[in-house]
Amino acid sequence: MSDTETGAAQQHTAPYAAHKAAPKESAQELRERIPGWGADLDPADRPSHPKEQPGIATGAHWEFPDRQQQNVPREMSIEHGILPPVFGTSAPLHGISGAIRKYAYSYGEGRAAHWLLLMAADRVDAGVHHVRSLATLRPDNPVTETGVLSEIRLGRHRRQGRVDAHHSWLDPLLVAGPWVLAGLAALAALRALRRGL
Template sequence: MTYTAERPDQPDIAELRARIPGWGVDLDPNDRPSVPKLKYDPQSTGAHWDFPDRQEQLAPRERSIEHKFVTPVFGTATPLRGLSGVIRRYSYRNYSEARAAHWLLLIAADRVDAAESHLRSLFTSRPDNPITQTGVKAEFTRNGWRSRTAGTRADLNHQWIDPLLIGGPWIVSAGAGAWAVRALLRRVRR
């Protein structure tokens, strides 16, 4: 079983040789210098447990449907929140890690999380600065154009779209905000 000190079951050598051509050509210990390291010695690990103590789970964690439970130790640096958390939970609850839908939903959740963070920053005392934090300022102060055009960069063919992908959401957000303010002022004047 995973996460235990038990050695996993070894398949039958004769069955492997019959099924897989060339299996076992390196079984002779004289042909392999790493043989002493490969000897199984459960006492050599220094582990004082058979199954590790489980980390306390303060909030429900996402877990792949292939696994029976969350690993004994898990990360808690970025707890799920907002719409991105809903998308991540849906992905883990409904799709196997072997399915593309699982990973596409996680990528979409990352994009939604980035948008949520940008929106959240607008309501703080120090909102994001798109000029310095997206590298636009560095284009003019750190020889950005010359570094882009000199040499043979692999990303030269899609550089034209980078400003649209980086600046586009900010422009759309500013336009939507201006439209909302304008609509609000129209209602107030009536």
């Protein structure tokens, strides 16, 4: 097999190497047909061209700012070599959601797994806070805090033209469903405990 044939075979098996069809019109034909086409193809015609060359004094100067002290480990994208000089510390990683977030940063920001894991961590964090609220004197109230009563009292759910009116019948299931399931699970646990005793 010749070098040309080997290169052609590799081109067809290489990932993301889509076949590029030859243009239907030449650059000259496009310039004649479309006013201004290809105006920036020649680097000498670009206004930014001199600035693109290394070693040209532009007058710009910048020094790396003092770095913020890192008291606890912070998650960092694998695309970046170091943390930025300043970063947020208001929401440190904690618990199961923190472990999920830390794992999410083992994937690049261009991967769906990165963002799906971060969303899952948010849902876990919300669930933990809901459960924790049950141990307080003022637990979460899913009926009043979601505005369901206001929707019914003011009749806004029946207004024409609202996009969310099409799925408003599903809202009570989404709001109350997790609470009902949690109640049933607690009831099943109590029954199992009673049987064991």
